[in-house]
Amino acid sequence: MKKEIVVCRCEEVTLEEIRQWINRGYDSFDELKRVLRVGMGPCQGRGCRDIILKEIARAKGVPVSEVPVGTFRPPAKPVKLGILAEGGDK
Amino acid sequence: MTWKNKAEAVVIGGGIQGVSTAYHLAKMGMKDVVLLEKGTVCSGSTGRCGAGIRAQWGLEMNCRFGLACVDRFEHLHEELGMDVGLNQGGYLMVAYEEGEYNQLLANMALQNRLGIDTHIVDYDEAKEICPGLAAEDAVGFTFNARDGHADPFLTTFAFQEAAKRLGVTIHKYTECTGIRVADDHVVGVDTNRGSIDAPVVVNAAGGYSQFVAKMAGLEIPNYSERHEILITEPVEPGVCPPMLMSFSGNYYIQQRPHGSIIGGCSPEGHPADFQLGNSWDFLEHMSKTFTKLLPRTKGVRVVRQWSGLYNMTPDRAPIMGEADAIKGFFLTCGYSGHGFMFGPVSGDLMAQLILTGKTSIDIDPLHYRRFAEGKLLIEPAVV
Incomplete structure (x- = not known):
């Protein structure tokens, strides 16, 4: 199998990088987000979050249900500045 | 990480101030920093x-501080062995009011005297620096090409990794719950995980520094104000090469090297309810x-x-120094919105103060006693 497995496609972060930083102690989704930008791209982690949570669970030897999912921030979906600038009904 | 109940120094707070102070204490030879x-x-x-990150300030001390920070950021990558995402696209200051422009010119004269190459640019030059800029209503602009921005995460983590290599112990998920003082000297801290005896305790708790000070029985006039910010999807570079900043326009906007554009402003009503919504x-x-x-x-x-x-102070200048009546209790807080850019240098100065009692930049005016003495350091150049 090829070594280069891209987990976060928005920011092009590989599985190997994620495992390296988990080993350095960055073993929560939000810490990995801050150091590698995983989940900061336009998809906001829809593609990579589950895979990364499973990696954290594996490294820590805990069930994935015990790994905090990290912070979700608005907007839920990217919105154009031009549309937001027009405002809305108050 | 194993728990040791003794340390030479305990630093409270894992932001840039705390991590930089811990790194510099270890770099200067302290063996047991937690x-x-x-x-x-x-x-x-x-x-x-x-x-x-900028050197365009209106107070001499902040100009000196800012210039030292620009110098330091330019070499952080090699010193810490990790990229910090530095991008020196300059700060383009935009004035929309006559009085504001005059203040920028006065600031520029001061900056030039201190070796900061800020200069006036006209609208055409501003549009060369920032293609696509629409600011017909601006009165004038100043620009310093060495200003810019860096990645706060990478910078702090670079300090963290370097600190760990020097033997600093970093306890996450560990909250300080009390500070023990005996005979006018700090003797240790209590946390949710146990106690640590230490003759030096540093308050680098950012938005919560006033509460940490109170644990030692010290009242400081800091308060914490919520500011909001947004980021866009990455787009091609060159949409906003400099940091655009205006005090009357109430904005700062910059584009990160990977393409996302970040922008924020000062909030209406200055909410101080500790909510992060x-x-x-x-x-x-x-x-x-x-x-x-x-x-x-x-x-x-x-x-x-x-x-x-x-974390605001009444004059929007930080508090740095040792508590008067609690020896060994040091404060580095109240940076009022510019703590990140000052961090690499302020951590160095704090370590110098703690270990030698002297600092390479005079920070005595930043002691909190200035509030009681009425010697405020009002900085005109802040959003």
């Missing part, structure tokens, strides 16, 4: 900030600012908005 962070490193104000009002207001100033961003999408705390 840092406490109630969440994870860089999860507070530092990780939420606008990331700017996001508002629709900010999103709409900031989108109007973006599209007016940079019309070609209309089709660029916002991917995220968040907020963070500015």
Whole structure:
């Protein structure tokens, strides 16, 4: 199998990088987000979050249900500045 | 990480101030430094900030500080062995009012005297620096090409990794719950995980520094204000090469090297309720600012908005120094929105103060006693 497995496609972060930083102690989704930008791209982690949570669970030897999912921030979906600038009904 | 109940110094707070101070203490030879962070490193104000670095200030001390920080950031990568995302696209200051422009010119004269190469640019030159800029209504601009921004996460983590290599112990998810003082000297801290005896305790708790000071019985006039910010999807570089900043326009906007554009402003009503929420009002207001100033961003999408705390002091200058009646209790807080850019240098100065009692830049005026003595350091150049 090829070594280069891209987990976060928005920011092009590989599985190997994620495992390296988990080993350095960055073993929560939000810490990995801050150091590698995983989940900061336009998809906001829809593609990579589950895979990364499973990696954290594996490294820590805990069930994935015990790994905090990290912070979700608005907007839920990217919105154009031009549309937001027009405002809305108050 | 194993728990040791003794240390030479305990640093409270895992933002840039705490991590930089811990790193510099170890670098200067301290063997047993412990840092406490109630969440994870860089999860507070530092990780939420606008990331700017500038020498364009209006007070001599801040100019000296800012210039030292620009110098330091230029060499951080080699010193710490990790990229810190430095991008020196300059700060383009935009004045919309006559009085504001005169203040920029006065600041520039001071900066030039101190060796900072700030200069006036006209609207055409401003548009060369920032193609697509729409600021016909501006009165004037100043520009310093060495200003810019860096990645707050990478900078703090670079300090963290270097500190760990020097033997600093970093405890995350560890909240300071009390500070023990005996005979006018700090003797240790209590935490949710146990106690640590230490003759030196550093308050680098950012938005919560006033509460940490109170644990030692010290009242400081800091308060914490919520500021909001947003970031767009990455677009091609060159949409906003400099940091655009205006005090009357109430904005700062910059584009990170990987393409995302970040923008924020000072909040209406100055909320100080320790909430870290996001508002629709900010999103709409900031989108109007973006599209007016940079019309070609209309089709660029916002991917995220968040907020963070500015730890404010009455004169918007930081508090640095040792507590008068509690020897060994040091404060480095109240950076009022510019703690990230000062961090690499202020951590160095704090370590110098703690270990030698002297500092390479005079920080005596930054002691909190200035508030009682009425010797405020009012900085005119802040958003």
